């Protein structure tokens with residue numbers, strides 16, 4: 001018999017996991033904050049403190065002493081300390097596969113909303129990737145925030161699963177269907193960069209971990225024509241648009257970063273400073289690996 005709490009057929013394993021998960025769930029962003037010197041060279045205590053939070057909540061925030069220091073190696077070296085090696089080299093990334101998120105107007109970047117100042121609805125990163133090349137970890141490092149806005153909301157995808165299963169296990173069943181969602185192909189200048197991709201919202205990986213693929217952006221997804229899927233998606237939208245105490249909000253400041261197992265997140269719109277040299281700049285790294293030890 002399965003001992004996996006994410007198996008709908010095993011209520012005992014689920015209830016034990018659920019109790020533990022809720023008991024340690026953070027109710028405020030402060031609980032996830034770790035002060036560090038240099039995120040690329042963590043002390044053993046700093047590393048342990050970040051890992052402990054990632055085990056608890058699939059995410060941690062570090063507040064470092066780097067201030068506005070630039071360099072994509074900051075985030076790469078941080079990731080390496082958590083066993084994160086296999087970077088997803090998405091289109092628009094720099095040569096080392098880390099992406100500099102800043103407002104860009106060139107033809108390569110401007111079609112994609114992360115490079116604009118517009119709000120980005122709730123999602124996990126890389127949901128449109130092949131199912132065997134999902135982004136299991138996501139790191140962000142802030143060099144400079146916007147003059148106004150650019151706040152992130154965050155919620156642990158395991159808590160989303162828990163709240164949904166408590167509300168109606170049928171929702172989980174619907175969203176674990178292998179054809180629950182279809183991500184339409186991406187065609188640029190007549191060239192298909194990515195085919196249609198069909199898959200589930202909730203997946204259990206080979207090693208028993210829960211992974212979530214999701215976007216609230218309607219034009220990026222075609223939901224299965226199935227009343228159970230429609231009901232589950234409505235429930236999820238209501239949760240994410242509501243005032244759940246498990247939704248944590250904050251704006252990364254210079255030298256701050258997020259270490260996560262690709263939890264659900266959004267970003268509010270923002271206004272950049274008038275000085276072009278003071279534009280919002282965040283580095284983002286996406287990995288096929290999950291944070292080691294979580």
Ligand SMILES: [Fe+2]
Nearest residue numbers: 123124125265
């Ligand atoms: Fe994202």
